[in-house]
Amino acid sequence: MLFNSFEFILVFLPVVFAVYFLLNSMRLTVAARAWLVFASFFFYAWWDVAYLPILLGSVLFNFAFGSALSTGSRSDTDTGRRRAVLVLGVAANLSILGYFKYYNFFVENIDRVFPFGLELHNLILPLGISFFTFQQITYLVDSYYGKTREYDFLNYALFVSFFPQLIAGPIVHHSEMMPQFARLRNKVIHYDNVAKGMLIFSIGLAKKVLIADNLSEYVHVCFDVADTLVFDQAWAASLAYTLQLYYDFSGYSDMAIGAGLLFNIRIPVNFYSPHKALNIREFWRRWHITLGRFLMDYIYIPLGGSRSGTGRTYFNLLATFFIAGLWHGAGWLFIIWGTMHGAALVAHRVWEGFGLKMPRVLAWALTFVFVSTMLVVFRATTPEDALMVLRGMAGLNGFETDFYFIKLTNWQERFMAVAFLLLFARNSVQIKERLRPTWAMCLLTMILMGAALMGMSTVSEFLYFNF
Numbered sequence: 001m002l003f004n005s006f007e008f009i010l011v012f013l014p015v016v017f018a019v020y021f022l023l024n025s026m027r028l029t030v031a032a033r034a035w036l037v038f039a040s041f042f043f044y045a046w047w048d049v050a051y052l053p054i055l056l057g058s059v060l061f062n063f064a065f066g067s068a069l070s071t072g073s074r075s076d077t078d079t080g081r082r083r084a085v086l087v088l089g090v091a092a093n094l095s096i097l098g099y100f101k102y103y104n105f106f107v108e109n110i111d112r113v114f115p116f117g118l119e120l121h122n123l124i125l126p127l128g129i130s131f132f133t134f135q136q137i138t139y140l141v142d143s144y145y146g147k148t149r150e151y152d153f154l155n156y157a158l159f160v161s162f163f164p165q166l167i168a169g170p171i172v173h174h175s176e177m178m179p180q181f182a183r184l185r186n187k188v189i190h191y192d193n194v195a196k197g198m199l200i201f202s203i204g205l206a207k208k209v210l211i212a213d214n215l216s217e218y219v220h221v222c223f224d225v226a227d228t229l230v231f232d233q234a235w236a237a238s239l240a241y242t243l244q245l246y247y248d249f250s251g252y253s254d255m256a257i258g259a260g261l262l263f264n265i266r267i268p269v270n271f272y273s274p275h276k277a278l279n280i281r282e283f284w285r286r287w288h289i290t291l292g293r294f295l296m297d298y299i300y301i302p303l304g305g306s307r308s309g310t311g312r313t314y315f316n317l318l319a320t321f322f323i324a325g326l327w328h329g330a331g332w333l334f335i336i337w338g339t340m341h342g343a344a345l346v347a348h349r350v351w352e353g354f355g356l357k358m359p360r361v362l363a364w365a366l367t368f369v370f371v372s373t374m375l376v377v378f379r380a381t382t383p384e385d386a387l388m389v390l391r392g393m394a395g396l397n398g399f400e401t402d403f404y405f406i407k408l409t410n411w412q413e414r415f416m417a418v419a420f421l422l423l424f425a426r427n428s429v430q431i432k433e434r435l436r437p438t439w440a441m442c443l444l445t446m447i448l449m450g451a452a453l454m455g456m457s458t459v460s461e462f463l464y465f466n467f
Contacts, residue, residue, distance in 0.1 A: 059160050096129075155178055197258045212243075219237065229388065232399070257269070299319075304316055333378065
C-alpha cells in the first residue's frame with residue numbers, strides 16, 4: 001500500500017488510528033499493539049502477499065537471535081558464543097538480502113569473466129527488504145553490546161513492522177522507538193500531535209504528488225533520449241532529477257514522520273535541507289540521515305574510522321561509500337556513484353587538512369553541482385546513457401536542438417524555478433518545531449491535502465522503493 005493512495009489516506013490510516021486508540025481507551029494495551037502489528041503486516045501484504053512470509057520469517061529469525069544475544073554472562077566462553085551468534089545472524093540477514101538483490105548481478109559479472117553458463121533467477125525485489133534488513137542488523141548488534149533487550153515478541157514485531165517506516169525507512173533503533181510505545185501518555189490521543197502530524201503528512205504528500213510526480217515525465221523523456229541532449233537540456237535534466245529525487249524521498253520521510261505523530265511516535269528525521277549544504281560532508285549529515293548513521297556506526301567505525309592514520313581513514317571512507325553505492329542497487333553505476341561520493345569526502349578532508357576555505361556561495365555551488373552531476377550516474381540505466389548526459393552537460397553534444405518535445409515550456413521553467421527555490425525555505429522539521437495548532441494551520445493542511453488529493457490522478461511508486 002502506498003502513502004499516496006486513496007486507500008491509505010481515506011480508509012487505512014483513519015481506521016487504524018481509530019481502532020488503536022479505542023483499544024487503548026479500554027485499557028486493552030496488548031490488543032492495541034497487536035492491532036498495530038496486524039495492520040502493519042496487512043499494509044505490507046497489500047503490495048504482494050507472496051512476500052509477506054519473507055518479512056514474517058525475518059522477524060521470527062531475528063527475534064530469536066536477538067534473544068540469544070541478550071542472555072548469558074560476560075565470561076570469555078559466553079562472549080565467544082554470543083559473538084558466533086551475532087556473526088551468524090548478520091550473515092544470514094545479508095545472505096537473504098544478497099540473494100534477492102544481488103544474485104543476478106554477481107552471476108552476470110562472474111559469467112563474463114568465467115563463462116560457466118550460470119543460470120539467472122527470475123527475482124523480484126521484496127518491498128522494503130533493504131530497510132527492514134538493516135534495521136534488524138542494528139538490533140542484533142545493539143543486543144550484542146547490551147544497548148537493547150527485547151523479550152516480548154509482540155514488541156519486537158511492532159518495532160520492525162510499524163507501517164510508517166516499514167518499507168522506505170527511516171532506519172530506526174529499537175531503543176529510540178519502543179520506549180515511546182510503552183509510555184502511558186502516548187496511549188491517548190494528543191490533538192497537538194494529530195494537528196502537527198496531519199500538516200507534516202500533507203507537506204510530504206504535496207512534495208510527492210505536486211512536485212516530484214510532475215517532474216518525473218520530463219526526467220523520463222530526457223534520459224530516454226540521452227544521446228540528443230545538448231548543453232541546456234542536459235543541465236535541465238540533471239536539475240529536474242535532483243529535484244524529483246529530493247522531493248520524492250523527503251516527501252515519503254515527511255509522510256512517515258507525520259503518520260507516526262498521529263500515534264504519538266516521533267520517528268527520526270531523515271532529511272534536513274541537504275541541498276543547503278556547503279560541502280559534501282555536511283550534505284551527508286543532512287541527506288538520508290539514518291542511513292548515514294548506519295554507515296558510520298556499523299561500517300566506518302568498525303573499519304577503524306579516523307583512528308588509524310590518514311591513509312587508513314581515506315580507505316575507510318572509500319570502502320564505506322562503496323558499500324553505500326552497492327546498498328542502493330545491484331549495478332556498477334550505483335557503485336561508481338557511491339565511490340565518487342567517498343572520493344569527494346576524501347578530497348574534502350584533504351582540503352580541510354590544508355586549512356583552505358572558499359566563499360560560501362562558491363562552496364554551496366560546488367557541492368550542489370557535484371551532487372547533481374553524480375545523480376546523473378545514479379539515475380541512468382546504462383553507463384552509455386550516463387556518459388551521453390554528462391557529455392551534454394559538458395557541451396560536447398552542442399548547444400542547439402530541433403527536438404521540441406524535450407524543451408522546457410515557460411510553465412515548466414517557472415515550475416522548476418519554484419521547486420528549486422523551495423529547497424532554501426524552512427524544511428518540514430523546522431516548521432514542525434515552530435508549529436502551534438491554529439485555524440490558519442488547519443486551513444493550510446486542508447489546502448495542501450486537497451491539492452495533493454486532486455493531483456493523485458495516477459498513483460506512482462516512490463523512487464526509493466527500488467532500492
